[in-house]
Amino acid sequence: MSDDQALGITESKEYNTGEWYAEVVQKAGLANYGPDGMSGFIITRPRGYALWEGIQNYLDGQFKATDVQNAYFPLFIPESYLEREKDIVEGFDPEVAWVTHGGNQELEERLAVRPTSESIIAPYMAQWVRSHRDLPLRVNQWCSVVRWEATDTKPFFRTKEFLWQEGHTAHETEEEAYEETMTRLGQYRSLYEDVLAMPVMRGKKPEHDKFPGADTTTTVEALMPDGKSVQAGTSHYLGTSFAAAFDLTYSDEDEEELPAHTTSWGLSWRSLGALIMTHSDDQGLVVPPTIAPEQVVIVPIYQEDTEEKVLDYAEDLREELAEAGVRVELDDRDERNPGFKFNEWELKGVPVRFEIGPHEVDDDEVTVVHRPDGEQAVESRSDVVDAVEDHFDEVYAKLYARAEENLTENVRDAEDRASILGTIGQHGGYVRAPWCGKEECETEIKETISAEIVMVPFEDDEERHHPDVADGCTCAICDDEATETAFFAKSY
């Protein structure tokens, strides 16, 4: 354990969110910044990567249970392939890293390091699909992608290289493809709500903010404690435009050749950034037991004359927990005192601490302490292994409730331009307002306070709509009729 980690968090989540976040990421051992000459890149340390593996394992299981197969496509994409996408997608101008030399040779055609893989996956899907019997086709890859954007680095939120999964599917009909789009969005929501203890809102991006070439872009949005929204996963129904451009066609039962309906959907390690940001506090990292690399840390408390009995008791408990499938660590370092260990494991985000001193041994008990609220309980030694799942559930429920409260309290209604600006300026969070659907009305808000329309609720999601829209009203910004509800927010 290096000394800088032992010092604890010095920044305040409430007052210096950005600095606080950077400090938590580094001191909890999640990531380091890249070397000189590689700003925008990070090193994902084992504790950070373990969280990403938790996300991967859950989603990968969900995907496989719903007929998605993993595959792997090349890291590089020839420039001409990207150009082909450019032809169908007006204004597509990727900020990519270019490979121009292999060894000492200059390449005839330069290669883009993949910023996303539609343009290399679609032509191969086109090869694999001949008849309707080959559909649906669903492939996913876990990989890293590179987007050369010049921005301040924020680990997991803004990095030039990031880890993600990208799923690509092809279907016979629009209905099937749209259902696929929604299935994947539902799996993203489930990741957040069932694993990461984060309520999210599902909806669509406005027409002008869709994925280039998509028919519909759907999103899950998560509200951070600082009042900004995070686009936490997107799922696109691409219509037949990609299929047409890349000859992804199939012959139907009557031997007619038709373009497939395709989807793509992606979730990146931004999910990890949102997780850290949502739950952590001024003591350090907080994560739910569902995904914590260590769910329980046992800290023994002893003097010289009680060392043996306390450590024996603690080790016995550790073994029993490990056998029960609990991810448990016994911190028996002799050179550190219990207070130091408490702070260190709080910094590292272990959700449940077991304290064992001579009293606990004598009384056949264990003192159980929850992160982050410090709530204590005493369990009998014989019950504690069975009780541990209940403690995990309690901790999970507390984290979820806190995040849900933040979301519920921070959706506010506005019916005019001044009130949109004023409400976001004062409170942050989401402001929902009747909207005519035109980009210009968003632009007015964006230029004044850099808030944008992060989401439009689905048509059938009635409780998310601004109540006036159904009754008929004008757009909050212009005098045209309001056709939908816009969620304005500042965003990451």
Next chain:
Amino acid sequence: MSDDQALGITESKEYNTGEWYAEVVQKAGLANYGPDGMSGFIITRPRGYALWEGIQNYLDGQFKATDVQNAYFPLFIPESYLEREKDIVEGFDPEVAWVTHGGNQELEERLAVRPTSESIIAPYMAQWVRSHRDLPLRVNQWCSVVRWEATDTKPFFRTKEFLWQEGHTAHETEEEAYEETMTRLGQYRSLYEDVLAMPVMRGKKPEHDKFPGADTTTTVEALMPDGKSVQAGTSHYLGTSFAAAFDLTYSDEDEEELPAHTTSWGLSWRSLGALIMTHSDDQGLVVPPTIAPEQVVIVPIYQEDTEEKVLDYAEDLREELAEAGVRVELDDRDERNPGFKFNEWELKGVPVRFEIGPHEVDDDEVTVVHRPDGEQAVESRSDVVDAVEDHFDEVYAKLYARAEENLTENVRDAEDRASILGTIGQHGGYVRAPWCGKEECETEIKETISAEIVMVPFEDDEERHHPDVADGCTCAICDDEATETAFFAKSY
């Protein structure tokens, strides 16, 4: 299913091994070749990637059970970092892909797409290690690397981009680091022998063929049916040279600053190529049940009047097998006849086939057929789910025995230059010979028949040594004293 797959394998494994291999890889749906302008790259299709995931899952479990943590380091390495490695490793001149532009900007320093990550991992390990309490430190990453070598593409064997894992560890002592090196080599051996049904030989690379900068390079070598050896995984004890160059030091209990002893070890998707090459045959892919994406395929055989009872019986069996954790597929396509299905699933490498016709239904039985030898057995319906693991074990044992026989029969002794050349020329395989340890003696053989010393047995592995070496003899090529046993072979 596209038509080209239905045609089956046309090349011969025995007579046109290279063409046959390429055909199996493509027709079994494992991989496609990259697009124009990207020779050397492949697309790993779901059936190929599932095999790689099987390898990953096994090794990752082994690593984690022995205190290795996964991490992720940047895809790019600044040129100056590679140069730093160059200073310590004479003659290190990586054939790398160079990123020179980000978006429209030329980079100040060009970035290498990682060919291996020692030079970016070591500086960070140096940051993380301060005292002996931070050791041992073990990190691993699963990623792709790029080496710009101009050779004919051979999927999984020779590709410019390949998937692998690279493990990097730091220790206090040489003894510990050497033990680590051997632990990882043992896990590679276990992957081959316990999961892939391939016997391998463990040993060292000759001094002149070590990983640049390493103290010792150890290897597992697998013999292919065409008589060539595959370097199937390597594990390096790096001494303190990398630690010294990258300031990877620790303070010991007396506060003395010492360089750490480091190791690195890697296994790539070449393992997958070796698996395909070893077991497959002129009907297509053969893989053991341990790693097969589908372990059992059920093929129903029926006429119109028996369709319902056969399909019900088959579906019931499928469900019971799936519940028992067997990876099973029921091929109930009505548009294909049983013979077509047999051929197709043989091509795809499913190790056990269950045939169910009206007779099986009437007699409460299942006909079980093994891949690759076609051996048949009849099991009662009530026993077949319990018996399936025995069938898997039998298939595994057959594959292993065949590969072991190939290895055992193809290690031959030679005591002079002519006999080394003659034996390899005639039989391929390994020739073991007394050797003085000098590179020149290998060069003589290499220049004549492009066979090289692929391995030198470990000192304590007495049965692998040429019997004359212990008694004292001269090198098979020159007149100097033989100090070790060299295994000559042609290699991939």
